Amino acid sequence: MEDKDIIQEAARTIFMEAKAVESLLTTVDMEKVAEVVRRIGDGTGKVVIAGCGTSAMAAKKGVHSLNCIERPAVFLTPSDAVHGGLGVLQKEDILILVSKGGGTEELVQMIPACKxxxxxxxxxxxxxxxxxxxxxxxxIKVKTGQEPCRFNMLATASTLCVISVFDAICISLMQYTNYTKEQFAVIHPKGAVGDRLLGKVKEI
Structure with missing residues (x-):
């Protein structure tokens, strides 16, 4: 495989993923996204998110982003959940299950306790x-067409779409709750972001 073929394949992947995310504008029910934002923003509990495999990676990104805007969130490992871990879930909380096909057994087993x-x-x-x-x-239905993978199996474009929906929820929450730069500075004092927030100047 020559370099030009590798470059073409890489470009094809990025193009397909970009188109998949763009398609969310016409395929995702934004009223449902808004309902999730309102429930999190108006609620007094935390957000508990669970997923398996690649969906778990998207779920963990959602958890981190929510915590970054001070909406307490935890990732609940499905295998631990049904062995006592579900004790972290309380009445005022929101449990978000991330499953591409919607039938992931480990997640289905969590539903009775939630109810x-x-x-x-x-x-x-x-x-x-x-x-x-x-x-x-x-x-929230998040359906992607073809994955860039030639087997249409490796969850890549679909995973980015789920992450994009979580990002949309988080950014909307920042506006909904009037989250400020000063609040962000308290919990993110380090790194380049911390330097910008706290007005530091690095000496080289």
């Missing part, structure tokens, strides 16, 4: 008719 506790259940999945999709109080 019994009276917590809000949200789902991010491409299949609204799946068990997770139908059981959720709020189901």
């Amino acid at each position: 019994a506790k009276g917590a809000t259940l949200a789902a991010i999945t491409e299949n609204e008719e799946s068990e997770i999709g139908k059981m959720a109080d709020i189901c």
Whole structure:
């Protein structure tokens, strides 16, 4: 495989992923996104997010971003959840299950406890008719066409789309809660971002 072929494949991947994210503007129900934003912004509890495999990676990014804007969030490992870890979920919390197909067994097993506790259940999945999709109080459908992978199996474009939806929720929450730069500076004092927020000048 020559360099030009590698470059072409890399460019094709980036193009397909960019188009997949762009398609969210016409495929995602923004009213449901707004409902999640309102529930998190108006609520007194935390956000608990769970997913398996690549969905777990997207879920962890969502958790980190929420914490960065002071909306307390935790990632709940599905295998630990059904062995007592579900004790972290309380009535005032929101549980978000991330599952591409919507039938991930490890996540389905978490639903009865969520319902019994009276917590809000949200789902991010491409299949609204799946068990997770139908059981959720709020189901945000995130469906991607073809993955860049030649087998259409490696979750890449679809994962970026889920992350993009989490980003949309977080940025909207910043506006909804009037989150300030001063608040951000308190919890992010280090690194280049911390330097900018605190008005530091690096000496070289």
